[in-house]
Amino acid sequence: MMSDNFLNKKMSRREFLKKAGIGGAGLAIGASAASAFFTDKADKAHKTIEGKQEISFYGKHQSGITTPVQSNCYFMVLELTTAEKATVIQIFKDWTDYSHSLMSGKVVKEEGDNLYLPPNDTGEALELNPYRLTLTFGIAPSFLDKLGLEDKKLPEFKDLPAFPRDQLKENYTGGDIVIQACADDAQVAFHAVHNLVRKARSHVSMKWSQSGFLPLGDGKSTPRNLFGFKDGTVNPKKDEWDDFVWCNQTNWLKGGTYLIVRRVAMFLETWDRTSLGEQEKTFGRHRDSGAYLGQKDEFDEIDLEKKNEDGELAIPVDAHVRLAKEANQTILRRAFSYASGINEVTGQFDAGLLFICFQKDPVQFIDIQMKLGNEDKLNEYITHVGSGLFACFPGVKEGEYLGQSLFE
């Protein structure tokens, strides 16, 4: 399926980036993060379209973080309504069993034939393959407070600071636990969250959620966001994940990572009335090719000093990519678009980016967003309305359970 030409191009790009020692340029929006994930696995991902490919639940790290991105996401944040540690441990043990079954394309628990009991599995994914389902679990700092585990708080594990221009809404913030379900089928992702929440229903309530999608296309192009720009061109590669993604201090989060989510509302109608030149200067990229302004190819290196024919900086001082690059931090982005009907206040599309990123220390994201929140020209067209920070447990070995390193 994949042309040799494509593979060569990708390979040489990787070599190039390595030699050039490029780390940063993490865009906080424009962040579908797909092309990086395609680099190694494009043709595999591409062939899973009937949903037969299965991702392993067990491993050193949780799935859904460095897994090649899927076409659908169902993102759910829960509030704990119990303070009993033993109860919460049992929930995570149940979720461990359920997750393994779900990711294998099985029902959460075999059904008996008792007509007088509710089914064990809600059933909407019967007959469906796993569709590369991944499930990623994390906890907020408030989780530790509620369970009297304050002594487990790591120095960097605290709520995000207020960022410039944040417009956070009550119904897209807060919560103690995150479940990120990603799959190449929307119903498979929903079914997983549905059953996990159901199992814990006596001890959790739903705080907020958002579904998202991503056009994976033929796997050859970086997906575009709803502003029409390619997004996710730059992302750390496999050999950089230990440096930027996985926590490696000797504590309960070793092998885990921090998930940061931002629900970024994008004002499509305003953007659509903006000239192409303005749009390109806002991102700092050409729309069609995805190349940095002043460059030809999407994967050409950024040149912050380059001047255009008028003697001005090709990438303006307030362009999104320049500021992101200048923040000099690297994050693993794994974002999805969303389109959730009509905003009741403005009467315009309630659409945007469910921005999700992973990093070994929240400061990596904080540095970027502090810079972007102040100066980014893109702020004229977007607003961050949702936010969350979650510590994602390390991966689970057979016989272990999710969060075991925290609780024991």
Add this chain to the structure above:
Amino acid sequence: MMSDNFLNKKMSRREFLKKAGIGGAGLAIGASAASAFFTDKADKAHKTIEGKQEISFYGKHQSGITTPVQSNCYFMVLELTTAEKATVIQIFKDWTDYSHSLMSGKVVKEEGDNLYLPPNDTGEALELNPYRLTLTFGIAPSFLDKLGLEDKKLPEFKDLPAFPRDQLKENYTGGDIVIQACADDAQVAFHAVHNLVRKARSHVSMKWSQSGFLPLGDGKSTPRNLFGFKDGTVNPKKDEWDDFVWCNQTNWLKGGTYLIVRRVAMFLETWDRTSLGEQEKTFGRHRDSGAYLGQKDEFDEIDLEKKNEDGELAIPVDAHVRLAKEANQTILRRAFSYASGINEVTGQFDAGLLFICFQKDPVQFIDIQMKLGNEDKLNEYITHVGSGLFACFPGVKEGEYLGQSLFE
């Protein structure tokens, strides 16, 4: 891909149904309507997964009605903010051009290289194939009122009556124009609506919208709704469409049809606590096989008189399938599931069925829903919160435009 066994089974089922003279049994919920569409085209639909298959915009009828169902739907209802007939005609002419381009996987209009103008196309579907995109346009009775076209009102073309137990919400009702975009990629469907609305933005506002999805799986099984039951087992076949779907009176709607939409909220949490026996009696089907109660195979004929071993009716008097069958009307169902976060009032899943059906006369649906609204046991678990009736124009021949038969 498709086994001979599958094809034979389907073929013999068609033969069987024809011989048995089965018409009705149109469920107003449980209506993904996919298996019927698979009958003829399963393997084709199945192979379009990279999105290369293109549906023709031109034809005797509009697309998205009898087209084999896609995995995604973006459903948009607009309000007219102009009373100028000439303006509205121009909108439909523009939409005709745009739709043809969109369904071909092209930008809505070629771009120039003027950096001082906004792009013609919003760009988020660049590089993407058509993904079987269909676009279906219709108008509400209010559309004729607003444009002084009351003389075009056909006797059956009037707002739906109030149904028993309706709980319609302001933000899922009303509007003058519908655009139904369906595709095998969520972003392709959204992109189409985005650009069509943008083109008419000075003369329309967005009234309500809903995105939906459907698990097409391997094309061998009838998709399940979010209650875990197979849905869409019975739907009229190609040789029945003239009898049940296409308007054939000599007037502007000849070759068109009526679209009815219902946003059906499904109370998943309540359903999930219900015993399997209760669930099956509510639908009148076995959950696993999809067969009618008392039957073995999903495609076995319904037997309303059959008794179970206790001497009771196998399909209870208030079961969904019995009532739908007794209404003795046939509609073409083409529904999608939706999951739109959390209901702010109940704190439970805001999920359900975006029920869409097509019929040559609204009375076909009205008869069914009057029956179901009163007696259906399923009403304990669902509520209709959105509603709409739209007359969908006949298809467009090259050189014509959408709605021409109405305006000229």
